[in-house]
Amino acid sequence: MKKYTYTEKKDTRSGFGAGLHEAGKKNENVVALCADLVGSLKMDAFIKDFPERFTQVGIAEANMIGIAAGMTIGGKIPFTGTFANFSTGRVYDQIRQSVAYSNKNVKICASHAGLTLGEDGATHQILEDIGLMKMLPGMVVINPCDYNQTKAATIAIAEYEGPVYLRFGRPVIPVFTDPDQKFEIGKAWMVNEGTDVTIIATGHMVWKAIEAGEKLAELGIDAEIINIHTIKPLDDEAILKSVKKTGCVVTCEEHNKFGGLGESVARLLTTELPTPQEFVATNDTFGESGTPDQLMSKYGLDAVNIVEAVQKVIGRKKA
Amino acid sequence: MKHTIKELEDIASQIRRDIVRMVHGCQSGHPGGSLGCTDFFTALYFEVLNYKKDFSMDGIGEDLFFLSNGHISPVWYSTLAHAGFFDKSELATFRKLDSRLQGHPTTHEHLPGVRVASGSLGQGMSVAIGAALTKRLNGDNSYVFSLHGDGELQEGQNWEAAMFAPFHKVDHLICTVDYNGQQIDGPTDKVLSLDSLQAKFEAFGWHVINTDGNDMAAIVEGLHYAKTLAGKGKPILNLMSTQMGAGVDYMMGSHKWHGTAPNDEQLATALAQLPETLGDY
Numbered sequence A: 001m002k003k004y005t006y007t008e009k010k011d012t013r014s015g016f017g018a019g020l021h022e023a024g025k026k027n028e029n030v031v032a033l034c035a036d037l038v039g040s041l042k043m044d045a046f047i048k049d050f051p052e053r054f055t056q057v058g059i060a061e062a063n064m065i066g067i068a069a070g071m072t073i074g075g076k077i078p079f080t081g082t083f084a085n086f087s088t089g090r091v092y093d094q095i096r097q098s099v100a101y102s103n104k105n106v107k108i109c110a111s112h113a114g115l116t117l118g119e120d121g122a123t124h125q126i127l128e129d130i131g132l133m134k135m136l137p138g139m140v141v142i143n144p145c146d147y148n149q150t151k152a153a154t155i156a157i158a159e160y161e162g163p164v165y166l167r168f169g170r171p172v173i174p175v176f177t178d179p180d181q182k183f184e185i186g187k188a189w190m191v192n193e194g195t196d197v198t199i200i201a202t203g204h205m206v207w208k209a210i211e212a213g214e215k216l217a218e219l220g221i222d223a224e225i226i227n228i229h230t231i232k233p234l235d236d237e238a239i240l241k242s243v244k245k246t247g248c249v250v251t252c253e254e255h256n257k258f259g260g261l262g263e264s265v266a267r268l269l270t271t272e273l274p275t276p277q278e279f280v281a282t283n284d285t286f287g288e289s290g291t292p293d294q295l296m297s298k299y300g301l302d303a304v305n306i307v308e309a310v311q312k313v314i315g316r317k318k319a
Numbered sequence B: 001m002k003h004t005i006k007e008l009e010d011i012a013s014q015i016r017r018d019i020v021r022m023v024h025g026c027q028s029g030h031p032g033g034s035l036g037c038t039d040f041f042t043a044l045y046f047e048v049l050n051y052k053k054d055f056s057m058d059g060i061g062e063d064l065f066f067l068s069n070g071h072i073s074p075v076w077y078s079t080l081a082h083a084g085f086f087d088k089s090e091l092a093t094f095r096k097l098d099s100r101l102q103g104h105p106t107t108h109e110h111l112p113g114v115r116v117a118s119g120s121l122g123q124g125m126s127v128a129i130g131a132a133l134t135k136r137l138n139g140d141n142s143y144v145f146s147l148h149g150d151g152e153l154q155e156g157q158n159w160e161a162a163m164f165a166p167f168h169k170v171d172h173l174i175c176t177v178d179y180n181g182q183q184i185d186g187p188t189d190k191v192l193s194l195d196s197l198q199a200k201f202e203a204f205g206w207h208v209i210n211t212d213g214n215d216m217a218a219i220v221e222g223l224h225y226a227k228t229l230a231g232k233g234k235p236i237l238n239l240m241s242t243q244m245g246a247g248v249d250y251m252m253g254s255h256k257w258h259g260t261a262p263n264d265e266q267l268a269t270a271l272a273q274l275p276e277t278l279g280d281y
């Protein structure tokens, strides 16, 4: 197992804030909008340097999405910022009609996704947003795994033409990816090469997959770990290549197993290469209040759960 | 009056203590709006609301209350506990794992007193209207109360509801706005001005009254008066001026305490300003 270390922990939303600032410096067409959550979205640096390119819309997310769609007409590249729940479910038809169907170059940037939002509880912890967004034709869906990857992804989506959903989170987690990485939309990242099982992880679950990989190595299981940061378009080639070698797969995501990354992988595999698969994901449930660590544990999203899923799926492979 | 103003103020003091202790206990949550609305909640539950001790979801023949700005759950939870809906010891579980006292109110854990989830802003007025329509269909003459943040009124759904209620003569509905002039990113006037809420709601066909939400006698009187306006063909909007953080000097009047928990020292300072009247949980 390749060794991954980290010297600091940071939140992915701060990676977004830093990436937005960079993107703003690189391209004067980049504009930002926020719905009364500037601090939570870490937009301060962008606002400080480009005050005239920032719009505070107030607590009015539907209006924000519509305004963003309108601002693309004439060449601006709007980045909208609010919590993941209010970025998706709250404004689904506005995104569907004014952004996705109209093919507008809007970047929907969503913080506080998943259970790790913590104490605010289920009203704010969306576990369905990947599903909602990936079902929209033409929508790119990205869920980066640490500060550096989120920053790189934010810069990359400014250069991509078309609607994008960028999902990130609130808690501080290890920073373990290359600070100078080039982010390629739709291209999987090989975290660790192995032969016994393919672990496919996205977002906060990638570090957990690395922890699981270390535990599995101690048990004599050689896990291949792939980071799928772009859930749509999915890197079919990387997944098929790995699964051909390992013969079984575990998908890991901080999301409902209905509609998430796991189902995208399952769809690919049933059509191309039917393979035993286990899902590390929430199981058709809402979240609740608690600390991020407590919730990840209670809802089965820890490294131990990945280890168990791997053992189970390897058993199914042999059967 | 069921209580003297002094008795109500004593209850409010205890609720304010509970709020800062609850938010301190989990180091998260929203003290600012909770403290600002404490006098309103006290007046409502201990003086005005005609509710049954045994909680039922359908609430037939009793007044109903909906909290649309769900983030101020601490004040509601403490009020419900002191009003007898559940034991006040449960307040210690606020925002902790496996609690019925979720960060934002929910029916999911069956907490007595709560009839719909809130937290995602801007949805409560529609729900309150729906409940009032059902009361009318049921021939039930009791009242429906609701509370909304002023920043929350930036959500468009409120204005769909605001247009609906007068048109359909939903006139047993008393909506109160926590008019504190603050929201997360700053004063509402700087974020997205609400301009004249009175003129806006009147133009939509509401009967608008103004109250001082941090003066116990005034808020009790205002809510009683609002009830006398019901049944006259118009929904009632209570524009209630409050101070965010009312009762704790260093929290007052600033959006900074919208959603920040006090540290140990700040807690001590706050508690020193709020007499313990009914016993801490």
Ligand SMILES: Cc1ncc(C[n+]2csc(CCOP(=O)(O)OP(=O)(O)O)c2C)c(N)n1
Residues within 6 Å of the ligand: A035, A036, A037, A059, A061, A086, A090, B032, B033, B034, B069, B071, B072, B119, B120, B121, B122, B148, B149, B150, B151, B152, B153, B178, B180, B182, B183, B184, B244, B258
């Ligand atoms: C739909 C939605 N958007 C954003 C938020 C995040 N949020 C929670 S409270 C709040 C500010 C609310 O302002 P106001 O209603 O004035 O309440 P106050 O700050 O005065 O308590 C915001 C933006 C939310 N909970 N729901």
Ligand SMILES: [Mg+2]
Residues within 6 Å of the ligand: B149, B150, B151, B152, B178, B179, B180, B181, B182, B183
């Ligand atoms: Mg306010």
